[in-house]
Amino acid sequence: MRGKRMTIFLGDSDLVRGRPLYLVLLERLRAAGCAGATVTRGIAGFGAHSHVKTATLEALSADLPVVLTVIDTADRIDRAAAEVIPMLAGGLVAVEDTDIAYYSAAFRGGLPDLAVASVMTGSPETIAPDASVADALERMLGRDYTALPVVDAGGRLLGVVDENTLLDKGLAEMSLSQGKVVGADLVREVIARVRDGGARAADAMTPATTVAPTARLGDAAHRMHAEGAKRLFVVDPDGRLVGVLSRLDILASVAAAKAHTAAPARELPQEHARVGEIMDRDVPVVTGETPLPDVLERIVAARRVVVVDADATRRPIGIITDTDLLARVDPEERPGFLTVLRSRWNEDARKKVQRARGRRAADVMTAPAVTIADTATVMDALTLTVTRHVKRLPVVDAAGRLVGLVARPALLRASLARG
Numbered sequence: 001m002r003g004k005r006m007t008i009f010l011g012d013s014d015l016v017r018g019r020p021l022y023l024v025l026l027e028r029l030r031a032a033g034c035a036g037a038t039v040t041r042g043i044a045g046f047g048a049h050s051h052v053k054t055a056t057l058e059a060l061s062a063d064l065p066v067v068l069t070v071i072d073t074a075d076r077i078d079r080a081a082a083e084v085i086p087m088l089a090g091g092l093v094a095v096e097d098t099d100i101a102y103y104s105a106a107f108r109g110g111l112p113d114l115a116v117a118s119v120m121t122g123s124p125e126t127i128a129p130d131a132s133v134a135d136a137l138e139r140m141l142g143r144d145y146t147a148l149p150v151v152d153a154g155g156r157l158l159g160v161v162d163e164n165t166l167l168d169k170g171l172a173e174m175s176l177s178q179g180k181v182v183g184a185d186l187v188r189e190v191i192a193r194v195r196d197g198g199a200r201a202a203d204a205m206t207p208a209t210t211v212a213p214t215a216r217l218g219d220a221a222h223r224m225h226a227e228g229a230k231r232l233f234v235v236d237p238d239g240r241l242v243g244v245l246s247r248l249d250i251l252a253s254v255a256a257a258k259a260h261t262a263a264p265a266r267e268l269p270q271e272h273a274r275v276g277e278i279m280d281r282d283v284p285v286v287t288g289e290t291p292l293p294d295v296l297e298r299i300v301a302a303r304r305v306v307v308v309d310a311d312a313t314r315r316p317i318g319i320i321t322d323t324d325l326l327a328r329v330d331p332e333e334r335p336g337f338l339t340v341l342r343s344r345w346n347e348d349a350r351k352k353v354q355r356a357r358g359r360r361a362a363d364v365m366t367a368p369a370v371t372i373a374d375t376a377t378v379m380d381a382l383t384l385t386v387t388r389h390v391k392r393l394p395v396v397d398a399a400g401r402l403v404g405l406v407a408r409p410a411l412l413r414a415s416l417a418r419g
Helices: 020-033 074-087 133-141 162-167 186-199 217-227 248-261 292-302 322-327 329-342 345-356 379-386 406-412
Strands: 001-009 038-039 065-072 093-100 147-151 157-162 229-234 241-246 285-287 304-308 316-321 391-397 404-406
Touching: 001 020, 001 074, 020 038, 020 065, 020 074, 065 074, 065 217, 074 093, 133 147, 133 162, 133 186, 147 241, 157 162, 186 329, 217 229, 217 248, 217 406, 241 248, 248 379, 248 406, 285 292, 292 304, 292 316, 292 322, 292 329, 292 345, 304 404, 316 322, 316 391, 322 329, 329 345, 379 391, 379 406, 404 406
Parallel strands: 285 304
Antiparallel strands: 001 065, 001 093, 038 065, 147 157, 229 241, 304 316, 391 404
16 A cells, blocks of 8 residues: 655654653644654654764753654645644754555454544535525535535535435425436426525524544444435544544444454454344335336335346346436426426326326436445444445345345444543
């Protein structure tokens, strides 16, 4: 794995407000999310002023050379360097590329023992409170996220505009995932109606669940689970937004840390818990021959269905979400399907859905289905959802029959054993 090494040369007597500078730097590096740093004190050396410094008995109180070394990912080292260099009145900072041959991540319970700052997504996109909801929708439709933090002119977090709130308040006519597949013309119509409504971000925002960048990842994950949140907003002591921590960020950190650690399996709950123990057994299913209007009815109730063989084996062959359905029906049928998906029927929608007669589930499903065995470990499923970018996995037994479904919230919950 490629990374960078930053080496900071300073003196033992360098102080910041009466405290040793190397300790202040260590605290700053930890807050920046670095995995670790080491300080060593030299026995002799000289710097820019050509003063020889030694640790002889005659000069035990001399200004001995001190070296602080930190190795991490390139982007994290770059961010850390930008923070610590302005704190130095003198000395030397060297940054170089390095190969990380092995890294053993420490776990506390089932999660890496890291600060939130080391896992969060930094520099999140924001919106002002007086911006229009239509602008928020346009920006979210163009990105891969479903919420925008609202901040004031000083960068302090005020709240969040998210997809669910916009739908609940009637400020959006489709989910963001649906908006990305229905076509530009229909999206423009929806955005225009939202803009005509005049709603501002301040009118649509809700309180944001926050966490400090120095909080431990395990504590943040427990809070996320307890409050049913998909994400936490990371704020500094002054309330300024510095990052966003998502459920996927946490699961990805578990998968990455496990890949670089030699921790015994028994120490991690995800390694001895099985998928069959945490899966949801109530899975909506259709066969590949199920007519499309019938599929639509199931999607309205569950937002997704697993497609299985038409015979008695119940072998998963695909999966259908509301987005799959909209993306694969004819463009002129999409407005009607969208209306029905919002649990509203009208005559126009009924006509558009009727046009889909003769089409089947197999025509719109995503195939093949990415599945996981019920005997697989939770860690296996967690890693698969991260690497394959899927939110839910159909679970199969030894004969390949569908027996359940496992989703990211269940994987996070199974990772929250206290260590």
